[in-house]
Amino acid sequence: MPLDEYDKIAHLLRRAGFTAHPDEVDVAAARGLQATVEDLLNFERFPDVPPDPEILAALDLPQSEFDQMRGNFLDKLTRWWLHAMVTTSRPLQEKMVLFWHGLFATSVAGLEFWQQIYLQNENFRGNFDPDTGQLLRPAPGNPFPVGNFRRMLEYLSKDPAMLYWLDNQFNVKKNSEVGSNENYARELHELFSMGVEDVVAKVPNYTERDIRQASRALTGWRVFPRATGFTFPRVFAFDPMRHDFGPYDHLGKRGGTNADFIFENIVRHRNPGQKQSAVGRFLGYRLFKFFGYEDPEPEVINALADVFDGANGEEPFNIRNMLRTIFTPGNLVSEAFYSERAFRAHVKSPTEYVVSLVRLLTFDRATGRPDGLSSSSNLMRLLRNGMIQMGQQLFAPPDVSGWREGLAWISTTSVLSRFNFANDLLAVPVAQGGIDVTRLIAQMGLQEAMQQRRYGDVVDLLARLLWQIPPSPDAREALITYLQAPSTGVRESDLVNVKIRGLIHLMLAVPDFQLS
């Protein structure tokens, strides 16, 4: 059964962003699917989230002082990003920053200067210039988050956190076979651009020698330890004394004097007999897996790779064009995206889980936006701690290959941690960071419905808010039974509040809310 227009729009908002409040779906439906897609894609039309003055101030602290508060810094940074994801007017931008953080996974666990992880996050937003170390909104020339991938590889390779994380700052000229440290060159091929094998043809994309040769081209890439005006290393530096000027043998070509040769070879690399590039397929696979479903069909991957390659005359290597293909109805890829197979077939990561629930529960119907949130609130602290229990600490992925997504998020530990997190969120008083359900009760008319014992209506209304699908008859029955069941020790005047909180808790803990 094909999705109807309402389902399509709700699906699009959930995936290209974090959630679909029924009011937002109504607004988007009035605007139309096509126009909604363009609004999401051209997010520059809408205001960006502001930087946090406290975070900016911390960047100027002397290192010894910073190190004493770096745990707080990371906490603050995480809350700032979560707050941005909940409140943003540019949901697709935040989703893409999260995508790059998972793909180019960098952890503070491997960093000496934790400030660099903030610069990397701004780099992924397009707001950092590695050549000057400056934060600019936006930084001219920075291709992130949806621009030219060929240039992204350059901005990624110059990123201070990345230069520290994968040791490329130590990579110096060695001999005509290899640089002194091949760690970054390896991950550049294996994890960041094409993968060991062609995603479709399943043939090796490169040889060990290609990696060794690429490591030569990446020698002499460093970070100025002390650039004027900065308290920690944040300016990219090219050191010709440490650099191996080639020529290099890389992916079947010989030549080059620097890493431009390597980046160019990577993005254009095609395996023999293959119409699509290896990188186009890899990114097509990763993007569709992130926004659509696991294990996309080869035709879907190839169609996205064609867009990457510019096979139809479009500008090559452009990520926004690939996203447009996924979301705009009327092509093979978007047919897969809006298919029944894709519908509610994505397991929410802990980030998606907490962001979606907070956005839905703090949504003010009067203003059409989440309301009453601040990045310094206890609520954001609850989110951050809850996510650690659920196994996802932003800025600290388990290793360079990022988090295992999809069903890997589901374990007995995650079931329990999500259940308990939802309980705490709804049990904690508003003053201590809990959710204010009073407004929600008022705006949804739940008080009257409860008093008139229209329990089925209450369940339906909250299912529409939280699940965006009608409850199954069994689920509806179980939830009505819960609302009717007497609870001991609860004052009559608190009963509606207690039962609505309990109902929301249950609805956040069951399978329907784990899926998007």
Add this chain to the structure above:
Amino acid sequence: MTKTTRREFIKKSGMTVLSVGLGSQAFWRHVRAASESVLTQAAALSPADRILVVIQMDGGNDGLNTVIPVSGAAASLYRQYRPTLAIPEANVLPIGTDAAGTLVGFHPNLQPLQDLYAQGRVAVIQSVGYPNPNRSHFASQDIWHTADPEGRKRTGWLGDYLDLAFPSAENPLLAVSLAGARLPLTLRAEHVLVPAVGSVANYQFRTQPPGDHQNKMQAFLALNRETASDHVLREQIRLAALDTYESVQMLQSGIQRYTADPAITYNSQNPLARALQQVAQILAANLGTRILYVSIGGFDTHQGQATPHATLLSRLSEAVAVFYTDLVRLGLDDRVLMMTWSEFGRKVVENGNGGTDHGTVGPQFLIGTRVKGGIVGEHPSLRAEDLNPGLGDPKFSARAIDFRSTYATILEKWFLVDSREILGGAFELLDIIRA
């Protein structure tokens, strides 16, 4: 989804008490044909009775100050390289002579472990590591967790064992980690879900207010007992929720079967002792748990190492000894094997800060009633030619022992399975377990 059919039946028919023996058919399939004789000898202890407790020493334990050379070239070089950190010979607790004729002994704070050693309950495996040692905590721990020196595997060696031996995995408590909220990679499997139980007391569904708890849990169960849908992901999440519910019930009701013995005191100031007491509680509950995982951190002793390292060794040996005593009391000692590991040893040469830096090989302990006590292998040679040039840590020499030999021995001789598929090859077996 055929795998879930049986569980469906169990869950729908309300039979929430699970039989431990369900996986044994599959288990026996994997028992090597060649191990017939081993099986006969081990008849007194069925495979389903065998339990492994893994003790991780997180941070890179200084093996040279744990098992200390007392005689020969190693002893004099040890004292020479460690002017401030060497343990005075008079304080070392001698345990015996290794294969190379070097007399070795324990750090003085390992007295409780030496008592167990004297009873033949401890095997000391010397110079354990792997070729081309990685000196990053992160990378080397992953190598030990996955048994893959390439560091490419995403599942752990014991996770692989669980998948292989328990393909239908009906018991949600086949393995339990008591090492924090994050599941150690060792136990990560493709199919078997292993709970990371931070602490048994906190492994519960929290609900507020208390007066509504029963209502909520009934609703939660009902919502997850819904008619099976053909939505595969939703089914998987639903089954994980039921598994969780069962594991919480089993654990919370099970541990009440454990009663503490006033004569056996787990030191509440010792985190490892607290964790091992919870292991004892789970084992006493007889829930069919086969693997338990605990961890003790702080071994990354780059500066001022003497006191903190001594404290850690004292915690380790005290916790292991009291746990063993409790196992004897509970009549479980025969069934439990303990294995310690640490991601690497430390450099021979002490650094300028009264500490030691990341090194290579180190000792492992195997502890239990069924252990064949003694010293296996040789103390690392500290001669200049046997150290990595410029790095000051022992080479992984031909006399060193690959950690996968320890794993292979546990898999083959304790769990009675073919280790080759799990470890990606055959490794020499060690004579450390009594049949």
